[in-house]
Amino acid sequence: MRTVTLHFEDGEQRRIKVREGEFVLDAALRQGVPLVHQCRSGSCSTCVAQLITGNIETASDRSTSLLAIEAAEGKRLLCSSYAHADSELALHYPASLIYGTRIKVVEASVAALEWPAPSVARLTLELATDRDFTFRSGQYVRLKIPGANEWRSYSIASTVRELPCLHFLIRILEGGVVSEYLRTRCRQGDEILIEGPMGAFILRPVKAPQIFIAGGTGLAPIMAMLDEMRYRPGPRPPMLLSFGCASERQFFYRDEIELRQWWMPELRVILSADRVENRNSDLYEGNPVAAVAREPITDRETVAYLCGPPTMIEAGRRQLTEMGLAPEHIYAEQFLPSAISLAGR
Ligand SMILES: Cc1cc2nc3c(=O)[nH]c(=O)nc-3n(C[C@H](O)[C@H](O)[C@H](O)COP(=O)(O)OP(=O)(O)OC[C@H]3O[C@@H](n4cnc5c(N)ncnc54)[C@H](O)[C@@H]3O)c2cc1C
Ligand code: FES
Structure with missing residues (x-):
């Protein structure tokens, strides 16, 4: 068992125990540290962290989206890496992002559907009841459309100022579950479930260009x-x-x-x-x-x-x-x- 210390951007720290043969991300989630992630298979880079000290290496049977230069600089994908020694990692987002906002499922309805381009839909959803729903600009949610069992991820194109409305820009792909719904069946008032907010793609408080x-x-x-x-x-x-x-x-x-x-x-x-x-x-x-x-x-x-x-x-x-x-x-x-x-x- 190894101890891995996680340093967040806002100075917060968390210590987790990582078992032999356990991915660092899995260990964190098991211990109630909801680190940001998406695919859990090494392909999206969302779970990337910077190794400060110790020995954390990518599993040999995983091919990942990290560039060789990034790996050489100490970047690690936590969903695909084992801890071989007590280690310290830096995360590129504040702890408040994962502890400050709770991921929840809320009901919404279609307020408008517009077509800014032939294959781009602008969908506006209005929250039904939950007026506590909040998010950071740049984050995404998952949507479940009427009659579908699957969820799809979409970035929110608006800010909290537009709440209770949320805007989305959605590319229409032929044969896609959400795409076909928007193209053929979507009507004002349709009920859609929203799960979120998710992701660490948020603005940094810097004065630089x-x-x-x-x-x-x-x-x-x-x-x-x-x-x-x-x-x-x-x-x-x-x-x-x-x-x-x-x-x-x-x-x-x-x-x-x-x-x-x-x-x-x-x-x-x-x-x-x-x-x-x-x-x-x-x-x-x-x-x-x-x-x-x-x-x-x-x-x-x-x-x-x-x-x-x-x-x-x-x-x-x-x-x-x-x-x-x-x-x-x-x-x-x-x-x-x-x-x-x-x-x-
Ligand atoms: C974090 C995140 C944020 C995102 N934000 C946005 C956003 O803001 N806007 C946006 O447009 N997209 C976004 N996406 C992508 C989005 O989640 C969907 O993947 C996309 O909209 C397609 O969904 P769909 O249901 O229309 O198509 P899907 O049902 O997922 O199908 C996609 C394509 O694959 C084909 N397909 C499906 N199943 C098969 C199969 N078995 N064999 C062969 N082909 C198949 C379909 O015909 C279709 O062309 C985001 C993704 C992520 C991960
Ligand atoms: S969660 Fe996608 S690469 Fe780790």
């Missing part, structure tokens, strides 16, 4: 973060939003983004599309990660938030690190396919 990179509906938590920035007291840091969609036709939320620029002059925006057909278009042709490569990073304390599909996150992490950003200043939320994100639950 902020880079937001969003691909497709990965814009959802970023919109919530930008709206929170708008109301933060004190001067705002320089902010850069790089937002990209697959094509010009799929592009959405231009007006919403322009509105944020108007509210916050510190916000600079690069819009991109993988394919740009119109030669007069103001869109950068390429993905939102490549679009940022042209922007020199001058402040070593710059913080980046990335949200989108796993390939975008991986490319973003690699590129930002090469551009001089400290890996511990890069925060990401991956929109894993349901089958992966629910594995191990």
Whole structure:
């Protein structure tokens, strides 16, 4: 049995006992320490922690989403790592995130369904009764639609200011459970269960420049973060939003983004599309990660938030690190396919 000390971002500490052959995350959950996690299979990087001292290693039969350079720097995925000695780990979020808000299941109903792009739904849910439900901008919830047994994860695209309403931006995938419901059956007043809040993708209280990179509906938590920035007291840091969609036709939320620029002059925006057909278009042709490569990073304390599909996150992490950003200043939320994100639950 090994003792592992967990150091949270807000200075809080927890000590857990980890058995031989037990993953560190499993040991924490067994002892009532609800560390942030998603897939429990090494593929989403949500449970990442920094090894300070000791010996914590990835299980030899697990392939993980960590880059070799991250592992060499002491990053460990707690869902896939064993403790071989008494050790100390640093978590990238405050203890208040997991102890301050309780995950609960609440009832809600469909207040509105809009279509900002042909394959993007903007769903607005209104909480039915539980007016204590709260969350941090950037977090996600799980939704259970009428007639389905499965849950799906969605980032909240709004802030607590809009409660009792919650907004979501949802990509429609052909044949998908939630996608088909939204496309064909969803009606105002439908009852939907919400479980949450979940996740550690939240704004950091830093004064350094902020880079937001969003691909497709990965814009959802970023919109919530930008709206929170708008109301933060004190001067705002320089902010850069790089937002990209697959094509010009799929592009959405231009007006919403322009509105944020108007509210916050510190916000600079690069819009991109993988394919740009119109030669007069103001869109950068390429993905939102490549679009940022042209922007020199001058402040070593710059913080980046990335949200989108796993390939975008991986490319973003690699590129930002090469551009001089400290890996511990890069925060990401991956929109894993349901089958992966629910594995191990
Ligand atoms: C933390 C987190 C936050 C997320 N936030 C968002 C968000 O804000 N917005 C967003 O759009 N998405 C988000 N996602 C992704 C979301 O949870 C769903 O995975 C996505 O919406 C698809 O759900 P669905 O029910 O429509 O499709 P699913 O039923 O999950 O199916 C997905 C695709 O797989 C295909 N498929 C399903 N089963 C099979 C099978 N057995 N064999 C072959 N193909 C199959 C379907 O036809 C479909 O094309 C998030 C994911 C995570 C983990
Ligand atoms: S990688 Fe550990 S929870 Fe996903």
